[in-house]
Amino acid sequence: MNPVIAIHGGAGTITRASLSGEQETAYHAALEEVLRGGQEVLERGGSALDAVTEAVFRLEECPLFNAGKGAVFTHAGTHELDASIMDGRTLAAGAVAGVRTLRNPILAARRVMEDGRHVLLAGEGAEAFARACGLKTVSPGHYFTQARHAQWQRALAEGRTDLLDHDAQALAADMKIGTVGAVALDARGNLAAATSTGGVTDKRVGRVGDSPLIGAGCYANNRTVAVSCTGTGETFIRLLAAYDVSALMEYRGLPLAEACRVVVMEKQPAIGGLGGLIAVDAQGNTCLPFNSEGMYRGEARAGGPRSTAIYR
């Protein structure tokens, strides 16, 4: 099996007009760097699980993406982060929701999975668990970036006191969604998926989107596929988007690309959803579809070139 990894840094109304040449260059470089981290894990014979953990860790550390450092602001001016991870070999899964003090939510999700007793921990309970595991905590200032703060201020000024990412128009106007994720297949044929996010700018405190929900924003199963989603979280939840790709493949016999097309191009738009997903199947095929104007993304095979892209 030739190992492969795919990543995303969020989908939305990312147009050529909305990004400067400098910004474009910065995003490509960041995606390349993240991809390289995951690719190296696979090239060393590491597991898909380790590869997606490494890639999402790097995406959380990079201030350009809405996860970890660079997370968006809630309506209250705080940060609430969500993350999840799933092991396609065992269907083991772990996730955290609404954490405010963890530097890397994806590492907490992984610890929840490894601990094995729960799948999802929320809020202070999740933070207490992560601290007990020795994971790094940060002050709220860690997540701060001028760009996200300006987005939040703009949302407040526009009186959108409850701007949410299922509102495609608001999203189109502000380009403020974003989730990061990675999917990988390793040399042993194991699949894994990981997703992390700061949610949506100016979100209501307590709002949980699809990112920490297994089967919605993240899913992996060695029989079928590994999937990580980004976009209007509420519609991904209602469709069980990530698991649905798997179900269409397993139960209806659709090939990867067709299963992804049904979910992203038919089912999502039918209920007002915007966004995309990245997927790698058990044979190493990849698919990175989106119905929005752009999606930060990239993919690489072990020993192969790294490709990154932003627009359609």
Place this chain on the structure above:
Amino acid sequence: MNPVIAIHGGAGTITRASLSGEQETAYHAALEEVLRGGQEVLERGGSALDAVTEAVFRLEECPLFNAGKGAVFTHAGTHELDASIMDGRTLAAGAVAGVRTLRNPILAARRVMEDGRHVLLAGEGAEAFARACGLKTVSPGHYFTQARHAQWQRALAEGRTDLLDHDAQALAADMKIGTVGAVALDARGNLAAATSTGGVTDKRVGRVGDSPLIGAGCYANNRTVAVSCTGTGETFIRLLAAYDVSALMEYRGLPLAEACRVVVMEKQPAIGGLGGLIAVDAQGNTCLPFNSEGMYRGEARAGGPRSTAIYR
């Protein structure tokens, strides 16, 4: 379409030996009363959504069941409640997780769904939303029952500082899981599902099970089926149990009973899961399977008799 409703009050190691005759009578009477509430809504021409809301509301009000009043204790001696609801006509859904002050979590879930901007709100954010909707709050004492307190004390005394419901052995020893739910089909052919729970005795603070997760513990889709689950929440999450029944019907063409059998009798046990579910399909067929020793349950058609059951 002949309207029908089915309910459950939790699955677990409920044996004839473990319940006194008096307890049995009390459970049957309570299930009957809950069923009657939902049945009356349907007989008046009410919606499936109103019928499942009414039934789960009554289950939350009844101290015999682990939801609302009668909820189990967390390890910290507190109560954290979860609930969800889904409308099969529109795939609209609403849920709350980890709420500590709401009398009826199911009403909060319904408001989240009706509000339409989110699907899932957690913790204090969920409570603030519910208060703003005018829903009733209670002090922690409201949830208290002597029986649940004794269960918690027993768990603490046994040193099970982290007793969780995916641990089938612990569960067998203590009979301490429990979730309530309802599914219904109304005269207009609309399906709905609702689920509510206090979680598992002595659970870690912040633990979220399948009950508030759409597709895991609750799912409804007019094309296929309405489902509410009860049992080892973590395995229901990893299998997307509620949505999987629907996917097996829609994509593989399985009839309701066979789809339920695959999920409850094959997939769940394969990953160590214990419990059951209730389901009603778009043609009004019902199925109430469980792989545990018992499940509090009942069903009734509009104008028909009400049947309740506990054991196999």
